[in-house]
Amino acid sequence: xxxxxxxxxxxxxxxxxxxxxxxxxxxxxxxxxxxxxxxxxxxxxxxxxxxxxxxxxxxxxxxxxxxxxxxxxxxxxxxxxxxxxxxxxxxxxxxxxxxxxxxxxxxxxxxxxxxx
Amino acid sequence: xxxxxxxxxxxxxxxxxxxxxxxxxxxxxxxxxxxxxxxxxxxxxxxxxxxxxxxxxxxxxxxxxxxxxxxxxxxxxxxxxxxxxxxxxxxxxxxxxxxxxxxxxxxxxxxxxxxxx
Numbered sequence: 001x002x003x004x005x006x007x008x009x010x011x012x013x014x015x016x017x018x019x020x021x022x023x024x025x026x027x028x029x030x031x032x033x034x035x036x037x038x039x040x041x042x043x044x045x046x047x048x049x050x051x052x053x054x055x056x057x058x059x060x061x062x063x064x065x066x067x068x069x070x071x072x073x074x075x076x077x078x079x080x081x082x083x084x085x086x087x088x089x090x091x092x093x094x095x096x097x098x099x100x101x102x103x104x105x106x107x108x109x110x111x112x113x114x115x116x
Numbered sequence: 117x118x119x120x121x122x123x124x125x126x127x128x129x130x131x132x133x134x135x136x137x138x139x140x141x142x143x144x145x146x147x148x149x150x151x152x153x154x155x156x157x158x159x160x161x162x163x164x165x166x167x168x169x170x171x172x173x174x175x176x177x178x179x180x181x182x183x184x185x186x187x188x189x190x191x192x193x194x195x196x197x198x199x200x201x202x203x204x205x206x207x208x209x210x211x212x213x214x215x216x217x218x219x220x221x222x223x224x225x226x227x228x229x230x231x232x233x
Contacts (some may be wrong), residue, residue: 004158006158043227104160106151108157108158
């Protein structure tokens with residue numbers, strides 16, 4: 001079975017603090033993709049990153065960075081110097097190779113509140 | 117992701133009525149996915165369609181729910197005889213044909229928020 005767990009339901013930080021959102025996944029597939037999406041209060045889903053299972057290099061994009069560790073089945077997301085506009089629900093998702101349909105398995109989401 | 121168009125954005129239905137949710141994929145995309153987001157929960161896969169074919173409906177409730185993606189026109193998610201528990205946000209995603217679905221970006225629409233009163 002495939003599963004994504006985001007243990008942190010809600011996180012509250014003050015602006016300019018760094019914050020890490022945890023994501024742990026389960027899959028028996030050797031080939032898979034991991035994703036992060038942002039859902040701001042307006043409700044749409046904004047794609048942030050896609051990472052395949054063969055690429056464990058960490059990635060940085062501006063204030064965002066991702067730490068992929070296969071040994072611990074984790075794909076954590078860090079926001080550096082958080083801003084109020086980062087307030088949103090963040091979803092981690094998994095796409096495994098065995099289903100061959102491309103469907104995504106989402107975690108429950110982490111609500112991030114950044115206070116001024 | 118602005119290219120995937122869902123309408124309506126908000127839909128209110130009384131118990132027992134039918135709800136029809138529409139999804140127009142991005143230009144050139146022939147793969148459509150529907151997901152449901154219940155309040156305070158993550159998104160759950162419902163169904164995956166290609167033009168005129170349902171490929172995977174493992175996430176669809178067995179009754180009252182159906183989906184189609186005709187050769188012409190948008191994909192439709194239909195919920196018959198709605199109940200309060202159907203109140204949720206329904207998201208559509210589309211992706212390109214061909215290649216490996218694993219490596220294909222899925223672009224999401226803005227969702228339809230269904231409220232059953």
